[in-house]
Amino acid sequence: MSSKVLRGVVTLCALSALATLRPQPLVAAESAAAVPGDPAGQLVGRLDVERYKATIKELTRFGDRRQGTDRNRAAIDWIESRLRAYGCADVARLRYTFAPEQKRNPSGPPVARGAPPGGGRFRGQRGPTGVNDDPERQPDAKLRALNSQPSAPGEREEVYCTKVGSTHPDEMYIVGAHMDGIGWGEAANDDGSGTALVMELARIFSSPDVQTERSIRFALWNNEETGLNGAYAYVEQRARLQGIESPPGSGRYPEPRWLGMVQHDMVLFDHGMPRPDGTVSPTQRAEADLNIEFQSHAKQADGAQKLAWAFYAANEAYATDYPASIGPHMTNTDSTPFMDLIPAISVRENERGTQIGAGWDPQWHQPTDVYATYSDADFRLGLNAAQTTLGAIAQLAGTSLITRPPR
Numbered sequence: 001m002s003s004k005v006l007r008g009v010v011t012l013c014a015l016s017a018l019a020t021l022r023p024q025p026l027v028a029a030e031s032a033a034a035v036p037g038d039p040a041g042q043l044v045g046r047l048d049v050e051r052y053k054a055t056i057k058e059l060t061r062f063g064d065r066r067q068g069t070d071r072n073r074a075a076i077d078w079i080e081s082r083l084r085a086y087g088c089a090d091v092a093r094l095r096y097t098f099a100p101e102q103k104r105n106p107s108g109p110p111v112a113r114g115a116p117p118g119g120g121r122f123r124g125q126r127g128p129t130g131v132n133d134d135p136e137r138q139p140d141a142k143l144r145a146l147n148s149q150p151s152a153p154g155e156r157e158e159v160y161c162t163k164v165g166s167t168h169p170d171e172m173y174i175v176g177a178h179m180d181g182i183g184w185g186e187a188a189n190d191d192g193s194g195t196a197l198v199m200e201l202a203r204i205f206s207s208p209d210v211q212t213e214r215s216i217r218f219a220l221w222n223n224e225e226t227g228l229n230g231a232y233a234y235v236e237q238r239a240r241l242q243g244i245e246s247p248p249g250s251g252r253y254p255e256p257r258w259l260g261m262v263q264h265d266m267v268l269f270d271h272g273m274p275r276p277d278g279t280v281s282p283t284q285r286a287e288a289d290l291n292i293e294f295q296s297h298a299k300q301a302d303g304a305q306k307l308a309w310a311f312y313a314a315n316e317a318y319a320t321d322y323p324a325s326i327g328p329h330m331t332n333t334d335s336t337p338f339m340d341l342i343p344a345i346s347v348r349e350n351e352r353g354t355q356i357g358a359g360w361d362p363q364w365h366q367p368t369d370v371y372a373t374y375s376d377a378d379f380r381l382g383l384n385a386a387q388t389t390l391g392a393i394a395q396l397a398g399t400s401l402i403t404r405p406p407r
Contacts, residue, residue, distance in 0.1 A: 039210075039401045040394035044318045046204050047390065049376070049383045055196035056379075059179070060186035060371045063143060067180040067223045068098065068151030075179060079199065079220055080159045086203040088161035088218065090254075096233035098223055099153040118297050119331035119353020127274030127359025131182055138184040138367040147184050158222040158230045163205045165215040165256070165397070170243050172215040172256035173393055175201055176231070177264040178224030178334055185369035189349075189361070192371075194264035195220055197386045204390065205399075213398030215256045221334045224265075231334035239341065260307050260396070263335035263346040267385040268378040269361045270322075270349045280362050284377035289323050290315065290385050291355075293346045295339050296328035303343035304330075311345065314392035319384040329353050347385050 059065070062075040076093075083091050138144040158179075165171065177194030181187020202218040204210070223229035241255035270288035271281045292311050294304035308326045315324035330336070331353045335344040346352070350360045363369040 039399045040314070040391045041318060042401055043204055043210065043394050043399065044387050044391050046207075047200060047383060047386050049379055052196055052200055052383050052386065053379050055199055056188055056192045056382075057371055059192040059195055060188050063146040064181040064183060064185055064187045064369075065179055066147070066151050066182055067156060067226060068153065069149045071146065071149065072180055072222070073157070076157055076159055076220075076222070079179060079195070082199060083159065083161045083202055083218070086199075087206040087208070088202045089164050089206070090162040091159065092161070093157045093159050094230075094234055094237060095155060095157050096230070096237070097154065098156045098226065098229055100226075118295055118329060119357065120327075120329040120351060122354055122358050124358075125274045125276060125278075127278040127280060127362060129357060129359045129364065131365040132184055132367055135184055140370075143186065143370070144184065156222050156230065156233075158220060158234070160217055160219040161202060161206075162218070163202075163210075163212055163216040163397075165213055166211050167398075168214045169251065170215075170245070170253045170256050171259055172217055173259050173397055174217045174219055174261040174338070175264075175389065175393060176219040176221055176261065176334055178221040178230065180222050180225055180230075181369070182225045183365040183369055184367045185363070186371055187369055188371045188374065189268045189363060189369050190266045190365065191224070191264070193266060193268045193382045193385075197264050197267060197382060197389070200386055201390055201393070205394075209401050209403065211400045211402050212394075213400075214259065214396075215253075216393060216397050217256075224334055228332075228334055228336055232337045235337045235341070258338070258342045260303070260342055261335055261338040261344040262307075262311070262389060262393075263333050263344070264348070264385060264389070265333045265346060265352070266349050266356070266361065266364070267347065267382040268349060268374050269363065270381060272360070273355075274359050278359065280360065284375065284381065288349075288377075288381055289325050290319075290381070290388060291327055291346075291348050291351050292324050292388075293327045293330035293348065293351065294344070295330040295336070298330075298339035298344070300339060300341065300343050301328075304339065304345055307343040308345050310396065311347065311388055311392045314395065315384075315388040318391035319387045321380050322384040324388060327351055347389060349381065 062071045065075045177198045221230040243257040272285045338344040
C-alpha cells in the first residue's frame with residue numbers, strides 16, 4: 001500500500017471516530033443567528049502565538065510555582081483573575097489538604113529499567129533525568145530567591161471555570177493542565193505551556209459570540225508534581241456529583257456528567273532523541289510532532305482511543321505546522337485519575353514514559369526550564385497543541401458562532 005493511500009485510510013478512520021463522538025450541530029436560539037462556515041476553524045483562527053507566549057511569560061513571574069508556597073498561591077490568584085476577566089462562568093476553587101506522606105505513585109511500584117507500568121519500554125539512546133533540588137544550580141540570583149520558600153503541608157487550592165452548554169448543560173468535557181512546578185526554574189514548559197494553553201481556550205470559548213451545546217470545564221490542577229494529588233482530589237470530591245441538578249428545577253448542574261477528559265503536560269520541546277553523549281539538539285527538529293496518548297490498560301481504553309482519533313482528525317484539519325501521533329502509553333499525568341471512569345487522553349510534546357523518561361527533554365524539572373530557553377519554533381509546537389485541542393473540543397461540544405441583532 002502506498003504512503004498516500006495509507007494516509008488516506010488513516011484520515012478516514014480518524015474522521016469516522018470523530019463522527020461517533022461529535023454531537024449534532026447546534027440550533028441557535030431565536031434571539032441569535034448562526035454564523036455560516038466552520039465554527040471550529042474560525043475559533044482556531046483566534047489563537048495567536050504571541051498572546052500564547054505572553055501568557056506563559058506571565059506565569060513565569062511566579063517562579064516554579066511549587067505547591068504549598070506563597071508563589072503558588074499568588075499564581076492561583078492570578079489565574080483566577082484572568083479567567084474572570086475572560087468572562088468564563090462558574091469560576092470556583094476546589095480545596096483539599098495535602099501532607100508529604102500523602103505523596104502517591106499514580107502507576108504503582110517501579111518496574112525494571114525504570115519504565116512505569118503502562119508507560120512502554122525504553123528504546124535507543126537515553127539521556128540524564130531527575131529532579132533538581134540544588135538551588136545553586138540556578139544562576140539567576142533573583143529567580144533563586146523567588147523560588148527559595150520551601151513547600152509546607154496544609155490546605156491546597158486549584159481553580160477551574162466552565163463554559164455552560166446551551167442545550168445539554170448537564171454534559172461536559174474537561175480540559176486540564178497542572179499549574180505547579182519544581183526544579184528551581186520557571187516551570188515555563190512543565191507546565192506553564194499547558195496552563196497557558198488551557199487559559200487561552202477558556203478565553204476563546206468565553207467570547208460572547210461562542211455557544212456550545214455541551215459544557216466545557218477548564219481546570220488548572222495543583223500538586224501534580226507530588227503524585228497527581230490535585231486531580232485525584234477533584235475526582236474524589238466531585239465524581240459522585242455528576243449530572244445532579246442543583247437546586248432541583250434550576251437547570252444548573254454544578255458538576256455535569258463527564259464525557260471525556262484531556263490533559264496538557266509539556267507541549268513545547270520535541271528536539272529528538274538524545275545523542276550518544278546524552279545531549280539533545282538545541283533546535284526543534286523538522287519532524288517534530290504532538291503525542292496524543294491514551295492508556296491501553298484503562299477500563300475506558302476503547303472510548304479513550306476513539307477520543308484520541310478525534311483529536312488526531314482535528315490536528316489534521318486545524319494544526320498549522322506540526323502533525324500528531326497516537327500512542328497507548330499515557331501515564332503519570334493528571335488524566336490518570338479519570339482514565340477508569342471516562343475516556344481520558346493527554347496531549348504532550350513526547351511520550352511521557354518512554355521519551356520524557358529517557359531524557360528527551362533536558363529541561364524537565366531543571367533550572368533551565370525558563371522562558372528564555374525556548375525558541376519561536378518551540379512555542380509554535382505549543383500553539384499547534386492548542387489548535388488541535390480547540391478544534392477537537394469545539395466539534396465535540398457542538399459549537400456555533402452567533403450574531404445578535406442590534407438593540
